[in-house]
Amino acid sequence: MFLKDYIKDVYGAIRSVLKGMRVTGYYFTHHKEIITEQYPDNRETLKLAERFRGEVVLLHDEKNEHACTGCSACEIACPNGTIKIINKFDISPDGKKKKAIDTFVYHLELCTMCNLCIEACPTDAIKMAQTFEHSVFDRSKLTKKLNNEGSKLREGIE
Amino acid sequence: MIEEIGRTTEGDLIINVGPQHPATHGVLHLVITLNGETIKKVEPHLGYIHRSIEKMCESLSYRQFIYVTSRMDYLSSHINNHACALCVEKGLQIEVPQRAQYIRVIMDELTRIASHELWWGAMAMDLGAFTPFFHAFRERENITDIMEKTCGARLTMNYIVPGGVMAELHPDFQKDVQRFIQLYKSKFEEYNELVTGNIIFQNRMKSVGVLSKEDAISYGCSGPVARASGVFCDIRKLYPYDIYNKVEFEEITETEGDSFARYLVRLKEMQQSIHIIEQLLGDIPEGDFQAKTKAVLKLPKGEFYQRVETARGELGVYIVSEGGTTPYRIKFRSPGFSNLSALEHMVKGLKIGDLIAAMGSLDLVIPDIDR
Numbered sequence: 001m002f003l004k005d006y007i008k009d010v011y012g013a014i015r016s017v018l019k020g021m022r023v024t025g026y027y028f029t030h031h032k033e034i035i036t037e038q039y040p041d042n043r044e045t046l047k048l049a050e051r052f053r054g055e056v057v058l059l060h061d062e063k064n065e066h067a068c069t070g071c072s073a074c075e076i077a078c079p080n081g082t083i084k085i086i087n088k089f090d091i092s093p094d095g096k097k098k099k100a101i102d103t104f105v106y107h108l109e110l111c112t113m114c115n116l117c118i119e120a121c122p123t124d125a126i127k128m129a130q131t132f133e134h135s136v137f138d139r140s141k142l143t144k145k146l147n148n149e150g151s152k153l154r155e156g157i158e
Numbered sequence: 159m160i161e162e163i164g165r166t167t168e169g170d171l172i173i174n175v176g177p178q179h180p181a182t183h184g185v186l187h188l189v190i191t192l193n194g195e196t197i198k199k200v201e202p203h204l205g206y207i208h209r210s211i212e213k214m215c216e217s218l219s220y221r222q223f224i225y226v227t228s229r230m231d232y233l234s235s236h237i238n239n240h241a242c243a244l245c246v247e248k249g250l251q252i253e254v255p256q257r258a259q260y261i262r263v264i265m266d267e268l269t270r271i272a273s274h275e276l277w278w279g280a281m282a283m284d285l286g287a288f289t290p291f292f293h294a295f296r297e298r299e300n301i302t303d304i305m306e307k308t309c310g311a312r313l314t315m316n317y318i319v320p321g322g323v324m325a326e327l328h329p330d331f332q333k334d335v336q337r338f339i340q341l342y343k344s345k346f347e348e349y350n351e352l353v354t355g356n357i358i359f360q361n362r363m364k365s366v367g368v369l370s371k372e373d374a375i376s377y378g379c380s381g382p383v384a385r386a387s388g389v390f391c392d393i394r395k396l397y398p399y400d401i402y403n404k405v406e407f408e409e410i411t412e413t414e415g416d417s418f419a420r421y422l423v424r425l426k427e428m429q430q431s432i433h434i435i436e437q438l439l440g441d442i443p444e445g446d447f448q449a450k451t452k453a454v455l456k457l458p459k460g461e462f463y464q465r466v467e468t469a470r471g472e473l474g475v476y477i478v479s480e481g482g483t484t485p486y487r488i489k490f491r492s493p494g495f496s497n498l499s500a501l502e503h504m505v506k507g508l509k510i511g512d513l514i515a516a517m518g519s520l521d522l523v524i525p526d527i528d529r
Contacts, residue, residue, distance in 0.1 A: 009357070012357045013357045013358055015357075016355050016356045016357045016358070017356065017358070019351050019355060019356075020289075020351060020352045020353070020355075020356055022351070023289075023293075023348050023351050023352050024289055024352075035296060035299070048306075049303075049306045049307045049310070049328075051306070051307065051308070051309070051310040051325070051328070052306055052310055052311070053310040053311055077221070077222070078222075079218050079222035079223075079225060079226070112225060112314070113310075113311060113314075114225040114316045115310060115316060115324060116221065116222065116225070116316075119319075119324065128310065
């Protein structure tokens with residue numbers, strides 16, 4: 001009786017293993033269903049979703065103008081202190097003082113890509129870029145200045 | 159702790175499993191007292207990934223603190239965010255638009271499938287089978303792609319804000335989810351062929367780590383762990399939130415209470431989630447995806463509690479407000495902590511290999527236990 005159960009167990013085990021191996025064998029012979037991506041060899045063809053949150057960028061147009069008024073809404077919305085906006089005061093030709101951004105500091109090393117700054121921005125000056133290869137050898141390179149050299153506020157944005 | 163390795167006065171062996179051990183899914187540290195190969199005592203040591211999320215939340219505003227909760231139970235991060243948003247909405251008495259509620263629930267169920275999918279792969283890997291892991295990740299990848307398209311991230315979505323969701327659905331969303339459901343249904347039979355029907359697997363799971371109904375209740379277990387012992391504890395059924403009272407689904411329970419029952423509960427739950435998504439996907443109502451809220455949220459003075467059903471069990475969010483812009487105190491009742499506490503009771507007297515099987519069936523996520 002014991003021997004009969006034993007043989008039955010062994011038979012059942014082999015049968016269920018073979019059943020499982022059939023699934024494995026199916027994929028072994030059907031290469032079309034392989035879905036593995038060959039990163040980094042496919043860098044040229046790799047396309048990320050347009051909403052993918054990689055890093056914060058300040059949008060500049062071809063005239064080197066941006067839409068950031070320096071209102072610091074993003075700085076307040078950020079939970080980690082990732083953004084620091086340093087303002088300056090431009091003197092316009094008619095002698096009035098006008099607030100403008102001096103430096104838009106962005107600490108990529110602190111950013112968690114939560115998207116709250118983009119939600120908070122009233123002028124849609126910043127957006128999330130699809131870059132994702134952020135590793136560098138020196139930590140200080142992760143602290144970025146987002147506004148370009150010599151850029152200024154676009155006309156008509158208050 | 160290295161000094162704890164050794165022998166007790168009775169001659170029992172004390173060994174460490176973890177904090178870095180491939181079978182512990184993270185930095186869980188178990189100090190096990192063994193008599194030969196029989197387990198006499200299991201002592202979980204926690205705190206290796208404690209980030210004091212509850213304390214951190216006290217310095218963040220009601221909009222900001224939601225993103226931190228994605229880092230607790232990272233496999234059901236969307237459901238964690240949902241719980242926090244619901245709690246804040248309860249305090250502010252915000253009416254969430256129907257469309258946002260539909261989107262939230264669909265996303266919740268997708269997250270639940272993704273979480274169970276990963277657990278299924280990891281569970282089989284714990285028991286020595288490596289192939290199922292790839293099969294699980296193949297389907298899971300489709301969900302993360304859907305998440306990436308709509309939410310902008312694959313794991314820590316931060317898609318829910320108080321009053322609705324952060325962005326409109328991606329135009330391809332319905333099509334993608336429909337395609338995923340088709341794919342999932344065609345591949346589900348493979349799961350049973352590969353793992354469920356396997357005699358070796360069944361023998362290792364059946365009557366291992368038995369938890370009776372009374373014990374499941376007294377240890378405070380929730381989610382699939384308690385449901386496998388026959389406890390009806392699905393928050394979606396008992397205290398429906400958003401539109402869960404409108405959808406029709408089954409609460410899966412088993413009576414055995416062993417590891418195999420827990421395995422079956424999760425496997426069947428995935429199919430129920432598919433069933434829920436199918437009901438909702440066709441008729442997402444038009445309208446706003448976000449209610450109009452004030453720029454600065456201030457909860458009135460008082461205490462607010464909201465619970466939801468995550469992939470692991472009951473998550474409770476308890477906010478004490480003093481009327482300011484930040485919470486005075488936040489407490490999270492995480493499902494993993496209570497489920498882990500039942501581990502010692504489950505595995506006492508079993509062999510050390512059964513510990514891994516029982517632990518795998520608990521579906522522990524260590525950052526959820528430590529917070």
